[in-house]
Amino acid sequence: MSSPSATQATRRRQRSTRLTVAVGLLVLAALVVIGAVLSGSTLLIVLAAFAALVLGAAATKITHAELVQTRRDAARDRAEQAQAYKRITEQRVAEHQAHDQHMSSVIAEREKTVGELEEALAAAHARAADALRARSEEARHGRLISGKLEVAEGRAAEAMIRVAELEAELDAVRAELDATRARWEQQKLSA
Numbered sequence: 001m002s003s004p005s006a007t008q009a010t011r012r013r014q015r016s017t018r019l020t021v022a023v024g025l026l027v028l029a030a031l032v033v034i035g036a037v038l039s040g041s042t043l044l045i046v047l048a049a050f051a052a053l054v055l056g057a058a059a060t061k062i063t064h065a066e067l068v069q070t071r072r073d074a075a076r077d078r079a080e081q082a083q084a085y086k087r088i089t090e091q092r093v094a095e096h097q098a099h100d101q102h103m104s105s106v107i108a109e110r111e112k113t114v115g116e117l118e119e120a121l122a123a124a125h126a127r128a129a130d131a132l133r134a135r136s137e138e139a140r141h142g143r144l145i146s147g148k149l150e151v152a153e154g155r156a157a158e159a160m161i162r163v164a165e166l167e168a169e170l171d172a173v174r175a176e177l178d179a180t181r182a183r184w185e186q187q188k189l190s191a
Helices: 006-011 017-039 042-141 146-190
Strands: none
Touching: 017 042, 042 146
């Protein structure tokens, strides 16, 4: 037969001294009774029976005291473990709340940026439309000279470039916001 593994040996509780004493008392009681029966004397048998009764009661009391102590130790261990789990849970809840606050602020910041970019994009569209309208109006009336035409076309081109830049930036921030929301929702589901 193989020897028990290290984990089994460490999990096994050492036998209490009290239980060893209780077993010794029961063995002693049995030996006294056997000796009295072998002697054949009725007085010795009665005294041995009384001694066995007293030793058995003492062994029972010792065993009961050991059982009560073991239960108290186990209850204390469970209470300590429950307190440790409570602290861990409180810490996790606090971390989760901090993470939620952080993610909410990130999302709010991104939404604010999206709003600002949408406003800037609308203003750039309006400026581009105004520049194109002014250029076409001046061209219709024939009042443009070549220098002013070039300036007006340059402003219109800059406005269109700015519109394209703002649209690209807005698309990037919206994609980032969507990714952040999706990541946050995924974390909520997995928690």
